[in-house]
Amino acid sequence: MAAQGAIIEMPKSGNLDPSQEARGDGEETTAQGLQPASAESSDHPGNTDQPAETAKSFQLANLLQSEHLVRWSIRIAALAVGVLAWHWATTANLNFYINFENVPEPLKVWNAFVAQISGTEFYIHILVSMQRIIIGYAFAVAIGIGLGLIMGRSKLANDILMPYIEILRPIPAVAWIPLAILMWPTEEASIIYITFLGALFPIILNTMHGVEQTPEVLIRAARSLGARQTQIFRHVVLPAALPSIATGLAVGMGVSWFSLLAGEIISGQYGIGYFTWNAYSLINYPDIVVGMLCIGLLGTGSTYAVRLATRPFLKWQEKAR
Template sequence: MDSTSNAVMRTTEPVAEAPANPASDHVAPKEPTPALPMARQKADNESRLPTRIWLKNTGVRYVTRILALVTAVALWQVASTNGFHFYINFDNIPAPSVVGTALVAELAGHEFYLHILHSLERIAIAYALAVVLGVLLGVAMGSSRWAEDIILPYIELLRPIPGVAWIPLAILMLPTEQSSIIFITFLGALFPVVINTVHGVEQSNSVLIRAARSLGASKKAILWHVVLPGAMPSIVTGLAIGMGVAWFSLLAGEIISGQYGIGYYTWNSYTLIQYPQIIIGMFTIGGLGTLCTLLIRQACNPLLKWQAKGGRS
C-alpha cells in the first residue's frame, strides 16, 4: 500500500446509478435462464419504461380523467333537459347550462365572494387550531403510553360523532355563533390529524433512535431530529385528510350561521328553493376543499423532499 498517500478512502466503488434508470436491477440476469423466456421478457419490458413513454401514459391518464368529468356533465345536461325520470328524478334538477348562467351572475356580484371569505376565515382559524393541538396531542400519545391511555378514550368516543350532532351543544357552550361554527369545524379536522400523528410517531425507527442516542442526542433532540421527521409522511397525510373533513364539517357548522359562509349560502338556497344556487354551493365547497387539500400537500412537500428520490432501499 502506498504509505505516502493519506488515509483517504479509495473511491473506486461504483456510484449509485442515476435515479432516472430505476430498472437497473433488472438488467442482464447473471445466468441465462431458459425457463419461461416470454414471461421474463414481458416483465422486463414493463419495468423498463423510458421516461418519455411514462410521461405519455400519464398525459393519457389525465386526459381520461378530464373526459370522465366532461361525460358526466354532458349526461347530466341530457337528463335534465329531457326530464329523465326512472327511479332517480331529474325533473327539478337544473341543467349544467342553467347552473352555469347562475354562476356567472353570482361571480359578477360581490355577495358570493363574501360567503367564500367568511368560510375561508373559519377554515383558517379552525384548521390552525386543529393542526397545533392535533400534532401536540398526537406526539404526546405516540411517545408516552400514559398520555395515550388518558387521551385515547376521548378520541375514540368523540371521533364518530358527526359535526351536525355537535350543533346544539356548541350553541349552548360557546359564546358566539362564530365560535360555535369554528368549534365544529375544528373538531372535524382534529381527529384525522391526531390519529395520523400518533400512527407516525409510534412507527419510529428504533435503529435511528439508537443511532441518535449513541451520537449524544438528548430526548428532546431525538424527538425533533428523529421522531418528528420520521412521522412527517403520516402527519402530512393527516393534515390533508383533516383539511377535507374541515370543509364538510364547516357545512354542518354553517347551518347555524345567520348571514355569511358558503355552507350558509347552500342551506339558505335550499330554504329559498333556489336549485341552481344549491348546486353552485355544493361545487364551491367541493372545489375549495380540494384546492385547500392540494395547497396543504404542496406546502408540506419540502418537508418530505428526502422521500422523493427513491431507488435504493
C-alpha cells in the same frame, strides 16, 4: 367588516397563499407542484451528476408529458361524459325512482355561476367560509400535532387522552351543533369550533401513529451517536412521523370542510354552506349546485394546498421510490 379584517391577520395565513394558487390554476397545478421541489434540489450543494442526467431527464420529461397529456385527456373526457349525462337526465326530465325534474341543467348552473362571480356577495360567502376553515384548522394543527406527539411518546398521556378521543371521534359534526351553540358565546365561534373538531382527530391520530412507527433502530443509532432525549425527538422522532403527520393534515383539511358545511347549513348568515342551503329556501335551484360545486372545489383545492405545503419536508421520501 370584521370578517375581512380578520383574514389578513390570520395566524396560519401561509396556508391561504398556496390554496389560492392551486385553485386558480386548475389542471396545471401538477406541473407547478413539481417546480418548487426540483428548484430546491438543485439548490442543494454538490449535485454532482446533474449535467449527466439532464439529457436523460429531458427525454423522460417528454415521455412523461405525453403520458400526462393522455391521462389528463381521459380525466377531462370522463368529466365531460358526466356533464352530458347530467344534461340528458335533466332535459329529459328523468323520473325513475330518483327524480331529475327539479334538478337544474348544467347550462343553467353555469349561467348562475357566471352571475354569482360577477357579483360581490358570493365572494363574501367564500371568504367567510375560508376564514372559518383557516382559524379552526390552525387550532387543530397546533393542538392536534402537539397532542399527537405527546400521546405517541408517553404511555401515560395516551392512557389519559385516548378514551376521550375514542368516544368523541365518531360523533359527526352535525351532532355537535346544538351543544356547540349552547356552549360558545357566538354562533361564529361555535361554527369554528365544529370545524376545529373535524380536523382535530385525523391530525392527532395520524401524528400519534407516525411517532409510534419510528423505527427503534434509528432511536438506538441516535443514542449511540450521543443524542439526548430532546435531540432524538427533534432529529429522529419528528422527521420519522412527518409523512404520517402530512397525511393527517390533508385528511384533516377535508374533514374540516365537511364539518364547516354542516355548521353553516344549520346556522350562520354567511358562508358557502349557508349560501347553498339558502338557495334551497329561496327555490333558487341552480345556485344549490353552484354552492355544492364550489364547496367541492374549495375542499379539493385546500387539501391540495396542504399537500403542496408539506411536500418540501418529505423530499427524502420521493427519492425512495
